[in-house]
Structure formats: C-alpha cells, structure tokens
Amino acid sequence: MKAKINSSYIEGKIRAPPSKSLGIRLIFLSLLTKVNLYASQELSDDLLVAKNAVNTLKNGGNYVYLGGSATTLRMLIPIALALGKKIKIDGDETLRRRPLNAIIKALKSAKFSSNSLPLIIEGKLEEETVIEGWESSQYISGLIYAYHIIGGGKIRIIPPISSKSYIEMTIDLFNRIGSDVKFEGNEILVNPRPLRGYEGEIPGDYALASFYALASLLTGGKIEIFGLYDPPDYFGDHNIVEIFSNMGAKSYYSSSWIVESTDEYSPIKINVNDVPDLAISIATLSSVANGCSEIQGIERLRIKESDRISTIISTLGAFGVSAKYTNDNITIKGIKKEKILKGSIICPSDHRIAMMAGVLSLIHGGEVDNAECVKKSNPLFWQDLIKLGGKISLE
Incomplete structure (x- = not known):
C-alpha cells in the first residue's frame, strides 16, 4: 500500500493507540492471574501475536x-521454560x-536448537539467572514473569x-497488583505474592x-491525545511529553x-539508551529545530525492525534534512519548515520509520x-491522521 500525502493542517482530539509494551505485558499476565482486557480500537499485529502465543501456551x-x-x-523464551514447555x-x-545471544548464554539449563529463529527450546529455569543487559531488557521482563511462575528467583x-x-514498567505492573519485586543496583529479586486480577482497557502508548x-x-496545529496512563515516576516513554516541551513546544x-505548535523549536542533546523507541520521534522534531540536535546512546537501534541508525538518517535525507552518525550519536542539523522537501520513501518494514515519513510529509507533501x-x-x-485533517490517500 502507498500513502500519498499532501500538505495538511493537523488539529483536534484523538485517542492514543493501545500501548504495545503494556498490552503485551498484560496479555502474558493472564498466565498468572485473571485478566480481562478490552480495546476501544483494532489491535495491532504485535498484540495479536502475543495473544496467540499465550493461547498456545x-x-x-x-x-x-x-x-x-x-x-x-x-519474553516468551524464559516463560516457556518456566512452564516446562518444549x-x-x-x-x-x-x-x-x-x-538471541544474551538469553542463550544466560539460560545454562536450557537447550536451544539454534542461535536465531526458527528454533526449538526446552529445559528448565534455574533459581538465579545472570544475564548481560546490553542486548535487550525484554529478556529480563520475561524472567520476572518466569520467576513468578516457578515461585521466585533472582536476576543479576x-x-x-x-x-x-521497560524493566521498570514490568516491575511496576507486578507490584501494583500485589507482588513483591525489588530492583536494587544490578539485581532483581522476585518474591511472588498473590496477584489481583486486571480488568480494563489497554492504556495508550506515549x-x-x-x-x-x-x-x-x-x-x-493543536491536539489533545486522550486514553494515556498517568505518567509514572521512572524515566520512560511518557517523558516524551517533557522532551517536546524542552524543545519549545507547548x-x-x-x-x-495537550500539544500546541510554536513558531520555533530548540535543538536537544539527549541519551535515549533507556528509551530507544523515542529516538525516531525526537529526530523528527529535531529536523525543524533551530540548530543541531544530538541523540546519544543509539547503538541498539541497529537491531530494531530496521537498522534505525541508517533509516533515520536516510529518511531525514529524503526530506532535505542533514544527519550523520558518529561515535554512538546521531547529529541532526535542523532546517526551517519552509525548506523541508517533498519526500518519498519505501518503508523498510519498520512501522516507526513509516510514521516518521508520514508526519514529515504533512509539511509539503510526500509518499510512503x-x-x-x-x-x-x-x-x-x-x-x-485523516480524521485530524490529514490530506492522505491510500492506494
């Protein structure tokens, strides 16, 4: 499908999409307690996949x-082992x-038929797991679930x-429904307690x-986005509200x-290692900031749906914005909105890159x-976007 986008004015009120991260966690939670989820809109592919995986288990x-x-x-790998599944x-x-190197190395009592998909896993989970933290926090979230299944354990x-x-998100979810999970230094201690059930909508995704x-x-324009969860205390995706404010937006x-445009946006220097999914959003606003922005802590972006270091730079380039990579940083030289080009990309099967190109196209047109x-x-x-005033045709 091709999205053809013309210059548009975006304003109004819209419900936030259901949170992919929280939604998947709530779906896996149904292995441990009663969960009754309902969604006000169509579920994403990732949420449907998680639902099917849990039903299979x-x-x-x-x-x-x-x-x-x-x-x-x-998350599934340690959970399946805790359930004794092959x-x-x-x-x-x-x-x-x-x-999958980090989880294969960590789970010493498990057998993996391969170090990448497709693979067969079987074995057991030990009472303590030592795992490298650089590759993915999602393994650690999965281990927190797994240790609830087997009665407790420690993650170093x-x-x-x-x-x-995202580790904080998982811990916060469990503790809010009655469990006892402590994260101190580089250790997580899972001491399961009886869990309350969960009923409600999947909260919105910041x-x-x-x-x-x-x-x-x-x-x-000006926009109101509702259906989001109240921002928690830890630094996470919800901090995009503050980040945009720091860049000069209301x-x-x-x-x-509540978001309202202003006449000028400021560049930013920020490390996204804890919030890698915000890198594309920050890069997008940086494209029209008055100066050079620096997005640090980006190496893990190489192992997303695309090599996002490359695709962020190439997508910005398609709209006339100069960006370069050096030493774990992307530097973006912002330009005035009037100088943004009409751009065109073939999306590399990366949902966030498609969204990035889509919103940049709203300035002077473009195709995705x-x-x-x-x-x-x-x-x-x-x-x-069409409901909010976007002049978009889907072919």
Whole structure:
C-alpha cells in the first residue's frame, strides 16, 4: 500500500493507540492471574501475536509464529521454560535477524536448537539467572514473569543495562497488583505474592501517540491525545511529553496530553539508551529545530525492525534534512519548515520509520510506500491522521 500525502493542517482530539509494551505485558499476565482486557480500537499485529502465543501456551501447543514481535519473542523464551514447555518458535524475516545471544548464554539449563529463529527450546529455569543487559531488557521482563511462575528467583544483570525503563514498567505492573519485586543496583529479586486480577482497557502508548503530536507540531496545529496512563515516576516513554516541551513546544499532561505548535523549536542533546523507541520521534522534531540536535546512546537501534541508525538518517535525507552518525550519536542539523522537501520513501518494514515519513510529509507533501507496515503497532495510524485533517490517500 502507498500513502500519498499532501500538505495538511493537523488539529483536534484523538485517542492514543493501545500501548504495545503494556498490552503485551498484560496479555502474558493472564498466565498468572485473571485478566480481562478490552480495546476501544483494532489491535495491532504485535498484540495479536502475543495473544496467540499465550493461547498456545495455555492450550498445550508446541509451535508459535510471532510475526515481527521481538518483545513477545524475548519474553516468551524464559516463560516457556518456566512452564516446562518444549516449543518451536518462528517469525518473519525481521525477527529472524534479531540476535538471541544474551538469553542463550544466560539460560545454562536450557537447550536451544539454534542461535536465531526458527528454533526449538526446552529445559528448565534455574533459581538465579545472570544475564548481560546490553542486548535487550525484554529478556529480563520475561524472567520476572518466569520467576513468578516457578515461585521466585533472582536476576543479576551484567551492565550496561539497555532500555531500563521497560524493566521498570514490568516491575511496576507486578507490584501494583500485589507482588513483591525489588530492583536494587544490578539485581532483581522476585518474591511472588498473590496477584489481583486486571480488568480494563489497554492504556495508550506515549511513543506511538507522539507521532500525532508531531503531526500537529509540524503543521502549526493543536491536539489533545486522550486514553494515556498517568505518567509514572521512572524515566520512560511518557517523558516524551517533557522532551517536546524542552524543545519549545507547548506540551503537558493533564488527564490528556495537550500539544500546541510554536513558531520555533530548540535543538536537544539527549541519551535515549533507556528509551530507544523515542529516538525516531525526537529526530523528527529535531529536523525543524533551530540548530543541531544530538541523540546519544543509539547503538541498539541497529537491531530494531530496521537498522534505525541508517533509516533515520536516510529518511531525514529524503526530506532535505542533514544527519550523520558518529561515535554512538546521531547529529541532526535542523532546517526551517519552509525548506523541508517533498519526500518519498519505501518503508523498510519498520512501522516507526513509516510514521516518521508520514508526519514529515504533512509539511509539503510526500509518499510512503509499504505504508501498511504501521499495522505492527498502530493499524489506525493513517486513518487517524485523516480524521485530524490529514490530506492522505491510500492506494
């Protein structure tokens, strides 16, 4: 599918897409307690994959296909071992490229038929796991679930720890429903307690909602995004509200996220190692900032749905914005909105890159081929932009 986008003015009120990260965690939680989820809109591919994977585990199946969901894959591996499952796992080409070195090295009592998908896993989980923290926080979240299943355990993380905010998200979820999980230094102690059930909607996703905010900021509009969870204390995706404010936008949370464009945006210097999913959103606003922005701590972006270091730079280039990579940093030289070009990209099966190109195209027009890849996280992305005033045709 190709999205053809004309210069537009984005304003209005819109519901945030269901959180991919929280949604997957809530779906896996149904292995431990009663969970009744309902969604006000169509579920993304990743949430459907997680739901199917959990149903397979509950029904005694021995094969799961995970599409492109790395979160589901990485959390599933220790959970399946805790349940005593021998299971074959496969996924699409993007998932087959994802490394599994850290979890294979950590789970010494498990057998892996391969170091990448497709693979068969079997074995058991030891009471303590030592795991390198640089490759993915999602393994550690999966281990927290796994230790709830087997009655407790300890996780020792070898620094550096990447995407720490998502570990905090998992711990916060468990502790809010009655468990006892402590994260001190580089150790996590899981001491399971009886869990309360969960009933309600999947909360909104700040990182995905940021593209609606960007659409308004780039086109001179004002937008209200509702359905988001109240921002917690730890540094995470919800801090995009503050980050956009620090860059000169009118951006604040008060039961909803209110965003209003301003005449000028400021460059930023920020490390995204704990919040890698925000890198694309920050890069997008940096494209029209008055000066050079520096996004640090980006090495893990190479192992996302695409090599996001390369695809961020090439996508910005398609719209006339200069960016370069040096020493774990992307530097972006912002230009005035009037100088943004009409751009065109063929999306490399990376949902966030498609969204980035989509909102940049709202300034002076553009095209996004393979635009359907947004279904991975937000199948209503293009339709929502149209509701907000986007002049977009889908062919």
